[in-house]
Amino acid sequence: MDSTVPEHTDSSGLGKGLKRRHMNLIALGGVIGAGLFVGSGVVIGGAGPAAIISFLLAGIITLLIMRMLAEMAVARPVVGSFYVYARQALGRRAGFATGWMYWYFFVIVVAVEAIAGGRILQLWIPMVPLWMLSLGLMLLLTATNMVSARSYGEFEYWFSSIKVVAIVLFLGMGALWITGLWPDSTPGLGNLVSHGGFTPLGWGAVLAAVVPCVAFYTGAEIVTIAAAESEEPKRAVARAMRSIVVRIVTFYVGSILVVVTIQPWDTESVGVSPYASVLEVLGIPGVATIMNFIVLTAVLSCLNSALYTTSRMLFALTRNGDAPKFFTKLSRNGVPRRAILLGTTIGYISVACTYVWGDVVFNFLVNSYGAVALFVYLLIAVSQVVLRRRLEHEDPAALQLRMWLFPWLSYATIALMATVILAMAFLPSTRSQFLMSGLTLIAILISYEVRRWLGKAGVDDESLSSAPPVGSADESVSQAEKRIESVETLGGSDIELAAAAQQEPNSHRHHRRQS
Numbered sequence: 001m002d003s004t005v006p007e008h009t010d011s012s013g014l015g016k017g018l019k020r021r022h023m024n025l026i027a028l029g030g031v032i033g034a035g036l037f038v039g040s041g042v043v044i045g046g047a048g049p050a051a052i053i054s055f056l057l058a059g060i061i062t063l064l065i066m067r068m069l070a071e072m073a074v075a076r077p078v079v080g081s082f083y084v085y086a087r088q089a090l091g092r093r094a095g096f097a098t099g100w101m102y103w104y105f106f107v108i109v110v111a112v113e114a115i116a117g118g119r120i121l122q123l124w125i126p127m128v129p130l131w132m133l134s135l136g137l138m139l140l141l142t143a144t145n146m147v148s149a150r151s152y153g154e155f156e157y158w159f160s161s162i163k164v165v166a167i168v169l170f171l172g173m174g175a176l177w178i179t180g181l182w183p184d185s186t187p188g189l190g191n192l193v194s195h196g197g198f199t200p201l202g203w204g205a206v207l208a209a210v211v212p213c214v215a216f217y218t219g220a221e222i223v224t225i226a227a228a229e230s231e232e233p234k235r236a237v238a239r240a241m242r243s244i245v246v247r248i249v250t251f252y253v254g255s256i257l258v259v260v261t262i263q264p265w266d267t268e269s270v271g272v273s274p275y276a277s278v279l280e281v282l283g284i285p286g287v288a289t290i291m292n293f294i295v296l297t298a299v300l301s302c303l304n305s306a307l308y309t310t311s312r313m314l315f316a317l318t319r320n321g322d323a324p325k326f327f328t329k330l331s332r333n334g335v336p337r338r339a340i341l342l343g344t345t346i347g348y349i350s351v352a353c354t355y356v357w358g359d360v361v362f363n364f365l366v367n368s369y370g371a372v373a374l375f376v377y378l379l380i381a382v383s384q385v386v387l388r389r390r391l392e393h394e395d396p397a398a399l400q401l402r403m404w405l406f407p408w409l410s411y412a413t414i415a416l417m418a419t420v421i422l423a424m425a426f427l428p429s430t431r432s433q434f435l436m437s438g439l440t441l442i443a444i445l446i447s448y449e450v451r452r453w454l455g456k457a458g459v460d461d462e463s464l465s466s467a468p469p470v471g472s473a474d475e476s477v478s479q480a481e482k483r484i485e486s487v488e489t490l491g492g493s494d495i496e497l498a499a500a501a502q503q504e505p506n507s508h509r510h511h512r513r514q515s
Contacts, residue, residue: 013330013334014079014149014228014229014312014315014330014334014335014336015148015149015150015229015333015334015335016149016229016230016231016334017148017149017150017151017153017229017333018149018150018153018226018229018230018231018236019150019153019230019231020230020231020236020239021157022150022153022154022156022157022226022230023153023223023226023227023230023236023239023240024239024240025156025157025160025161025164026153026156026157026160026222026223026226026240026305028160028164028247028248029156029159029160029161029163029164029301029305031216031217031218031219031220031248032160032163032164032167032248032251032298032301033216033219033298033299033301033302034113034116034295034298034299034302035215035216036167036216036251036252036255036298037273037274037275037291037294037295037298038272038273038274038295039212039216040055040216040252040255040256040259040274041270041271041272041273041274041277042212042271043055043209043212043213043256044256044259044260044265044270044271044274045265045266045270045271046201046205046208046209046429047199047201047205047206047208047209048195048196048197048198048199048200048201048205048206048260048265048266049191049192049193049195049198049199049200049260049265050198050199050203050205050206051206051209051256051260051265052253052256052257052260053206054206054207054209054210054213055213055216055249055252055253055256056249056253057207057210057213058210058213058214058216058217059213059217059248059249059252059253060249061210061214061413061416061417061420062214062217062220062248062249063246063249064409064412064413064416065221065377065380065381065413065417066220066221066241067241067403067404068380068381068384068403068410068413069081069082069221069224069241069380069384070224070237070238070241070401071384071388071399071401071402071403072085072383072384072387073224073227073233073234073237073241074234074237074238074400074401075387075391075395075398075399075400075401076387076398077227077228077233077234077237078228078316079228079312079315079316079319080099080225080228080312080313080315080316080317080319080320081221081224081225081227081228081316082098082102082221082224082376082379082380082383083095083098083099083102083313083316083317084316084320085380085383085384085387086098086099086379086380086383087320088383088387089382089383089384089386089387089390090379090382090383090386092322092448093445093448094379094383095320095322096317096322096444096447096448096451097375097379097441097444097445097448098376098379098380099313099316099317099322099323100317100322100444100447101372101373101375101376101440101441101444102309102313102372102373102376103310103313103314103317103343104369104372104440104444105218105369105372105373105376106305106306106309106310106313106343107306107310107343107346107347108350108365108366108368108369109302109303109306109369110138110303110306110307110310110343110344110346110347110350111346111347111350111351111354111365112362112365112366113299113300113302113303113306114134114135114137114138114303114347114350114351115130115134115350115351115354115362116299117133117134117137117296117299117300117303118130118131118132118133118134118137118351120292120295120296120299121133121137121296123292124292129355130354130355131351131352131354131355134351135348135351137300137303138303138344138347138348138351141155141300141303141304141307142307142340142341142344144304145304145307145308145311145335145340146331146335146337146340147333147335148333148334148335149226149229149308149333149334149335152304152307152308153226155304156301156304156305156308159297159298159300159301159304160301162294162297163294163297163298163301164251166294166297167251167255170255170258170275170278170279171251171254171255171258173282173284174257174258174261174262174278175258177258177262177281177282178258178261178262182282183283184283189261191260191261191262191263191264191265192260192261194264195264195265195266196266200265200266207423208423208427208429210420210423211420211423211424211427211430212429212430213252214374214377214420215370215373215374216252217248217252218373218377219302219305220248221380222305222308222309223236223237223240223241224237225309225312225313226308226312228312229334234400238400238401241401255274255275256274258278259274259275259277259278262278262281262282263277263278263281273291275291275294276288276291279291306343307340307343307344310339310340310342310343311335311336311339311340311342311343312336312339314327314336314339314342314343315327315328315336315339318339321456322451326338327339327342350365364436366433367432367433367435367436367437368436368437368439368440369437369440370424370430370432370433370434370436370437371421371424371430371433371434371437371438372437372440372441374417374420374421374424375421375437375441377417378414378417378418378421381410381413381414381417382414384403384410385407385410385411385414388403388406388407388410421434
């Protein structure tokens with residue numbers, strides 16, 4: 001049976017309502033969005049049947065990045081996950097950039113998914129304006145997130161379950177068709193090579209298609225952020241990361257294989273909606289309604305996760321002085337409601353601007369965040385190399401889950417991510433996203449310099465091993481308090497917190513409990 005832990009954590013105050021089943025589906029469902037159900041058709045159109053290889057290569061890159069992140073998350077589970085790791089490994093500037101880039105990415109996801117969801121709903125209720133439908137979706141999921149982490153987890157669990165069931169059924173029906181067990185089917189793999197060959201547009205197109213494919217996989221890392229509100233952070237992350245990414249790659253690669261095997265890759269309907277195109281061939285009634293429902297579910301899932309992720313990342317930023325302390329306040333259930341409302345408000349503004357200026361604003365939003373998540377992935381990879389060497393020296397026992405073939409596979413992953421990002425600058429289809437995302441990064445770095453000039457930049461993270469021993473004569477009351485803050489920031493265990501607290505005078509300890 002699932003069970004929850006007490007309402008709040010000792011170190012952050014965040015509620016702990018996420019169960020094991022929530023964590024598994026958050027990791028799995030965070031990656032399966034509208035990109036798979038609709039956007040994959042663009043990749044197939046640009047690479048042909050060899051889009052299978054594009055998704056496989058992108059999946060391998062994502063698998064490696066997630067393994068690197070899992071190593072750090074299991075060794076040091078913290079509120080803010082990879083944002084904190086970037087601070088510890090690369091300094092305040094890198095941490096600031098990582099946290100705010102990731103926050104910005106998902107704030108834009110809130111706006112984009114709300115608009116996309118509104119457009120789907122308009123197919124059924126065309127008399128209602130788009131802005132009103134989008135607003136309604138944001139209000140619904142904002143209310144869900146405002147209640148508790150468990151409320152978010154429960155909605156995400158069911159949204160993700162629907163997506164997973166849909167993909168499993170799709171793969172099953174596809175397998176029956178390919179093997180000739182489906183009624184009136186034309187079995188075989190002929191469509192993989194009969195329309196210009198397996199790589200009709202060349203291997204260059206296949207490699208170029210890896211760029212958007214990597215973006216489709218974005219979201220698996222959300223589980224490391226949600227771990228702070230789960231029962232057992234280390235076990236939850238380790239369990240999820242060991243199996244979930246492999247399943248995700250299977251879903252993506254398997255789905256594309258079914259599509260290009262059943263339907264010729266250059267069929268017009270494949271480019272519009274590959275899943276619907278295959279379902280029509282299978283003779284499934286009500287294809288349009290079924291696909292619209294599934295895509296709407298995927299959109300709502302992404303919107304739900306985006307609202308959650310923006311609030312937790314902003315909360316983590318406040319804990320290290322990289323965001324206004326105003327957003328630190330928590331509700332009784334341990335929910336950072338002010339942080340949720342900031343992300344929601346920006347979403348409202350974006351929807352309003354889209355209503356006034358149309359697709360000009362929508363296209364700007366899409367371009368301005370296209371490469372941001374890839375920048376974050378690159379920083380995750382670099383942080384892992386630095387922190388792995390540090391942990392091997394300071395606390396090797398913490399490395400319970402390790403990156404494969406370190407350091408060479410880590411270096412290879414960094415090179416692959418850098419190649420993907422550079423490719424965006426040269427490919428005509430992604431150049432605008434690279435440039436606009438680059439401007440986003442520059443704006444964030446300028447903001448950091450402004451905060452530093454105003455004296456508001458956060459403090460550096462400290463290694464536990466560099467401070468004097470707990471309780472030594474050299475450690476004053478204020479140093480003891482700072483020690484506890486350091487242990488909390490680094491994700492210290494309850495034993496470490498208790499040991500640090502023992503060195504505080506009673507009056508100070510009582511004050512901390514009250515605060």
